Amino acid sequence: MGESYVLDCSSILGPVEKVQKQDLANFSKQLGDTLSGVGFAYLTNHGLDLKKIDKFYDVSKEFFDLPKESKIKIRKPPGASSLHGYAAPGDETLNEQAPDAANELREFIDILGHIDTNDVPYFPPELPSFKDAVDEFRLESVKLADKVMRSIALYLGLPEDEIVKRHTHMKDTSVETPTVVRTLMYSPIAKLPDVKISDRVGEIRCGIHCDWLTITLLYQDLVGGLDVQTVSGEWIAATPIENSILLICGDIMEIYSGGRIRATPHRVRIPDDTQLTKKPRQSLLYAPGPDSNQTVEPLLPIPEIYIGKPRSIYGPQSYDKMNAYEWVHRRFSTAATY
Numbered sequence: 001m002g003e004s005y006v007l008d009c010s011s012i013l014g015p016v017e018k019v020q021k022q023d024l025a026n027f028s029k030q031l032g033d034t035l036s037g038v039g040f041a042y043l044t045n046h047g048l049d050l051k052k053i054d055k056f057y058d059v060s061k062e063f064f065d066l067p068k069e070s071k072i073k074i075r076k077p078p079g080a081s082s083l084h085g086y087a088a089p090g091d092e093t094l095n096e097q098a099p100d101a102a103n104e105l106r107e108f109i110d111i112l113g114h115i116d117t118n119d120v121p122y123f124p125p126e127l128p129s130f131k132d133a134v135d136e137f138r139l140e141s142v143k144l145a146d147k148v149m150r151s152i153a154l155y156l157g158l159p160e161d162e163i164v165k166r167h168t169h170m171k172d173t174s175v176e177t178p179t180v181v182r183t184l185m186y187s188p189i190a191k192l193p194d195v196k197i198s199d200r201v202g203e204i205r206c207g208i209h210c211d212w213l214t215i216t217l218l219y220q221d222l223v224g225g226l227d228v229q230t231v232s233g234e235w236i237a238a239t240p241i242e243n244s245i246l247l248i249c250g251d252i253m254e255i256y257s258g259g260r261i262r263a264t265p266h267r268v269r270i271p272d273d274t275q276l277t278k279k280p281r282q283s284l285l286y287a288p289g290p291d292s293n294q295t296v297e298p299l300l301p302i303p304e305i306y307i308g309k310p311r312s313i314y315g316p317q318s319y320d321k322m323n324a325y326e327w328v329h330r331r332f333s334t335a336a337t338y
């Protein structure tokens with residue numbers, strides 16, 4: 001794992017008003033060079049409360065261990081009419097190249113923003129601590145997402161708050177947004193129900209895709225299997241680094257930056273090591289997108305080389321203006337298999 005994409009955040013810890021301008025500027029240069037040159041970054045010494053992250057892992061595991069009948073009580077409604085809720089293995093398929101739902105072996109719960117008004121059907125009734133765990137996880141993640149967005153804006157030569165001011169829900173949860181908190185579980189391969197060994201050709205834990213929002217903070221356990229594609233097109237293992245957070249960018253960042261920062265293609269393979277396939281894998285993510293009513297378009301002119309040319313076949317196909325919520329809803333509807 002090259003040092004070049006592991007970024008130490010210790011110089012920018014604490015409330016953003018107290019961070020030295022020069023420290024934020026230095027971090028911004030390092031981060032921007034890494035995202036535009038390599039395509040993703042590991043953030044270490046990020047100062048987030050790991051106990052809160054662990055609590056979300058633990059309560060999530062309790063949920064995924066429940067019988068299927070309990071889990072499907074909070075299943076997402078058909079046709080993506082609401083984006084909140086549980087997706088069973090195969091309910092959402094991301095690999096547009098090989099859209100075979102049976103082959104995507106992840107299950108997850110999505111909790112969209114503005115949960116205060118929507119909490120009743122979307123939290124597992126068996127687990128009263130689930131909602132608090134989500135809230136704490138989100139509040140920790142916001143601290144880092146805020147600084148990442150400020151740093152990227154500075155890198156692009158924009159005012160520091162140019163991106164965060166489009167994400168006011170990060171501080172005010174009454175504002176509607178397609179921002180997602182997601183908790184994922186990949187069962188041990190041996191334990192998967194309903195999938196015959198002979199059908200397992202081409203099976204993957206999560207198909208190739210780019211995320212749909214602005215950025216994604218991805219927390220993974222130590223099992224591994226996640227791959228990311230570098231800007232130069234090479235697929236490499238995003239090997240877990242303990243207590244680090246992987247930062248990848250989504251479609252909306254690619255559009256905001258006029259293609260200077262590309263959305264990061266990624267996938268989750270079944271580990272080659274058979275011992276590891278017997279272990280469950282868990283990951284958590286916080287993927288902030290703009291407030292729902294925001295229009296998304298490049299925040300600075302598109303460089304000539306990117307005009308009419310999407311950066312990645314998995315990312316946004318144009319830099320056209322769009323409404324933030326409609327875009328994310330469209331992407332969810334395409335991925336839903338029922």
Ligand SMILES: O=C(O)CCC(=O)C(=O)O
Pocket residue numbers: 182184206211218220226266268282283
């Ligand atoms: O589990 C992971 O590490 C990645 C999951 C993912 O890419 C997604 O749900 O969008």
Ligand SMILES: [Fe+2]
Pocket residue numbers: 209210211266
């Ligand atoms: Fe993803």
